[in-house]
Amino acid sequence: MSETAIELIGINKSFGAVHANRDIHLEVPRGTIHGIIGENGAGKSTLMSILYGFYQADSGEIRIDGKTVTIHTPNDAIAFGIGMVHQHFMLVENFTVLENVMLGAENAALLAGGISDARAELDRLEKEYGLEVDPDAVIEELPVGLQQRVEILKALYRGAEILILDEPTGVLTPAEANHLFRILRQLKEQGKTIVLITHKLREIMAVTDNVSVMRQGTMVATRKTAETTVEELAELMVGRRVLLRVEKGEANPGDVMLSVEGLTVRDSRGVTMVDDVSFNVRAGEIVGIAGVAGNGQSQLIEAITGIRKALSGTALLDGQPIGVTGSADPNELRGRGMAHVPEDRHHMGLVLPFEEYENSILGYHDDKRYISGPFLDMDAIRDDARVKIGKYDIRPDNCRLKTANFSGGNQQKIVLAREMERDPSVLVVAQPTRGVDVGAIEFIHKRIIEMRDQGKAVLLVSVELDEIRSLSDRILVMFAGRVVGERTPEATEGELGLLMAGVESQEAAE
Amino acid sequence: MATPYAKLPAWVDFGLIPFINLLVAFIVAGMVVLLVGESPLHAATLMVKGAFGSGEGVGYTLFYATNFIFTGLAVAVAFHCGLFNIGGEGQAYIAGLGVAVPCLMLDSFLPWPVVFLVAILGSAAIGAAWAFIPAYLQARRGSHIVITTIMFNFIASSVMVYLLVGALKPKGSMAPQTRTFLEGGHLPKLDWLLELFGASIRSTPLNVTFLLALVASAVVWALVWRTKLGYEIRTLGFSPKAARYAGINEAKIIVITMMISGALAGMMALNPIMGDQHRLQLDFVTGAGFVGIAVALMGRSHPAGIIPAAILFGMLYQGGAEISFEMPNISRDMIVIIQGLVILFAGALEHMLRPTVSTLFASMKPSSMTVDGAVAGDN
């Protein structure tokens, strides 16, 4: 048996124009825990999906135990002893633990034999690794931590020697996460090889032997965990990017226009996504919310703009309540001067099959100036759309074209034009430059600063740290649903990176 | 969602591909004709001749088309909101009451225009009411509207049988139907319209409801594409998330859309009852509610497509009747097959040929074929 459990050589994978994995090399020694860390979109999950047979690499070689293998389907991966715990669990919710563990590995056409085998095997695994779980419990009645344990059991039941965990702690409480780490260490002692994908530095430091850092589709470094520091990793992860230069004068903050107090939001599964968040945004300043995607930013924005109900807390728009826990209505808030550029441009900010001019009134479609008698005033709407097209340099300059046919940058300009040209008092902007070309980024950034200089209160959410740093007057960092720190734009990338990875600054200083 | 969004010229997307789908449906239908030992080409000639060869044929074709315009519009309006109203049949059937009751009550002393007006309102109101319950259950309790509207078709049928063998049947009569309406319950024919085109014929059932159907088409077009309500309906139909963002009340729009859909289906009852039979009888809808599904799919839910699609099906109904004289093997049931094939190829399999056409275009013009990664993205 080779000492190297997994070896990836020159893996490349593109999706259309996006080069998700670029000439990746990776070696994972047997019986170790190997961390792979990187920001969202760095290509970690793509790489692991290639290893598990979800995708085929465009080029490159995979060696398991020193032997070159081809993995076309999850079945192949399972046969080579690879198991995967997905970020979103692949469990049948109304099945029992036993049924889920057996699914796809039933041993025989009839279940009876398989059931007793599985029961015995679960019993053994429970004894060996302390993976306790009631085999007859129904998945949907189990807490998330136990559901994840079932995923691990599934992999072990199939004889996995290599276990890949994709962001395993995203849904866990700290106590559950610690328990998971204990289990992982135990598995390692039994000779299993573990690959842990995460964006949390603390986890890397706590549990891994080696760590590889990915950035923008490439593997930038591999270190022994004992010989590196969180600072070094944070820097490798974020990279030393040239700060985009944005001409920006001093902020001139005025009255508080938006204030949020003790806001808590749960998602449909009952998981707390926003946890007791409070902050203010003043007229004439840009407040940036930094953080890795999925730390509650989306839910925070949706609650403030009236799209999602909050569990508790209050929010005031220009001193008047928004009604975040009940009565909030996006339309009414728009009327009161709140503009919202949503992060999900394709499904929320725009209706892609609509013609451009139709999208230029989305949310403002009952405004008097667009209505004449019982009808929409098409001339007024189209004239208005043409003016915006000119002012925002939207191309092609044809308001009768389907929105789906515009490029990402121009689609975003359509949304910005709609939201900014209404003279709002508060502008909430989420991921303003996601999927947008460089030329448009500069334009969008300029417009956001102009808004500030006109005395609007701007709340900016972005996972692009550069963007946050170059635009914001104050920076809040969100992690696990909470605001974990406030910094000035002068804060270093390393400092912000640590906060974003859930490492408190005191800890880092030690 | 499922298929990557490959950009094709609009005329391919909205013209060529639907046309090819339709062609495939008719080729398969032709094969069925061949199977029963007749010539598809001869059958097609007979059909076109039967439908358009005489003023009488045209009259019947347009009479049937009138029904299908209403039911096609009904299905289309619901489609725009992302709803599948399979209950047009039942809504039209029960709305027969909204036509027959005013006629029975008013026909002896009021002129037809007044009775017509009341009947229009009556049929629309009852059709809307019959659609309201499934709509409300969908909007408020999440009951699948396809299933509830199917159930409501059957319930409507039971209600109508009950009424027609009971309360609505004149005493002493055996037939399950109302009495024949007097003059006030008869709609004027449109023979003059046909005569304008030089056809001089004996009377056909084509009546003023046809004009009402054209008006309804215009109204639906204006409603869907020119009013705030239509804008909200389409936003919700394309993207519930965008609707929520825009502050559109989802439940309200679902209920209103379904009621409009039900009202349109209901108005279909005017045509056979007041325009032709002059009484309410069992099963007068004869599947027109279901033909509406094929018409809406074929007409791409736009009145400009629905009217020709309805006329095509009117032609199939009328021409099909003509064929059966000369080809005893081919009865009107052939139309039911064609209807099914159109729904299959223009609806369920509408994307089947898209990749092929895309590749074809790609090989002809490589530069025009870019896969829009932004649209093909997640979710």
Place this chain on the structure above:
Amino acid sequence: MEFFGLIFGLNVFDSMLRVSAPLLLACLAGLYSERSGVFDIGLEGKMLAGAFAGASAGYVSGSAWIGLLAAIAASVFLALVHGFASITHRGNQIVSGVAINFIAAGSGVILGQAWFRQGGRTPSLPNEARFNAIDLPFATAISDVPFIGPIYSGLISGHSILVYFAFAMVPITWWILFRTRFGLRLRAVGENPAAVDTAGISVIWLRYRAVIICGALCGVAGAYLSMAQNAGFVKDMSAGRGFIALAALIFAKWRPLNAMFACLLFGYLDAVAIVLQGKEIPFVGHVPVQVFQALPYVLTVILLAGFIGKAIPPKAGGVPYVKER
């Protein structure tokens, strides 16, 4: 008392069994398909196609069994069309089901007219080409035993073999669903196809198998209509049974044993409606037959509205599976 004798009479239960057998077959057919995540409102059409093919082949061959095979083949063919549209091409399952209903409704009459020239009917089947009532062993022998005798010989015995098949399919379906590997995977794929896919099982092939079983059972249901209950095919002879079966499936919350009870209930309503025609119900008076006819649909709507329990369909039902990421 005469009233109770009427509605609880042996003959009512006897006809209940006859009426519910095809419902049950179609309902179980739908159960396989919908449990796998493929909605099917084309049960009606598949049944009709089966009825026509069965009667035609039965007449031509003179053999009931060949007729049954033809019925199954025709219905499975339509099921495959549904699979092709909704599994392979990820088309709208409702639209596809509607299409199949029409294609089947038209084809039977057109082909029937072309082949037999009896206005779309098939010729009357001779006895040997039908599934006749069979007497179970000792039916006559114990018919005089009090209580058990009449029930055994009068109610249980004396049905077509297809009736016994339909009721036998209830425990068999239960067993397949909950005791076999195929059943486990079938239930899983209707709830979370991604879980099945990551477990290395083909979602497409699994769903096709479910759809084929659905077709086969609808074929048997159709054969029962034209070769057991009647002696030949007539236009629209399924008369909405496919939709009642769909209602029963919802009513049964997609469970085999419940499906049997739902079909028996709907069958009973049908049987009772016939004996009560023109008769008074105590304290209620005259109840029109249409009330009984509409009752299955009304009950289903009430159930769907969530007023009596909650009918939760398989989670992935109606949604084509697209590999994500």
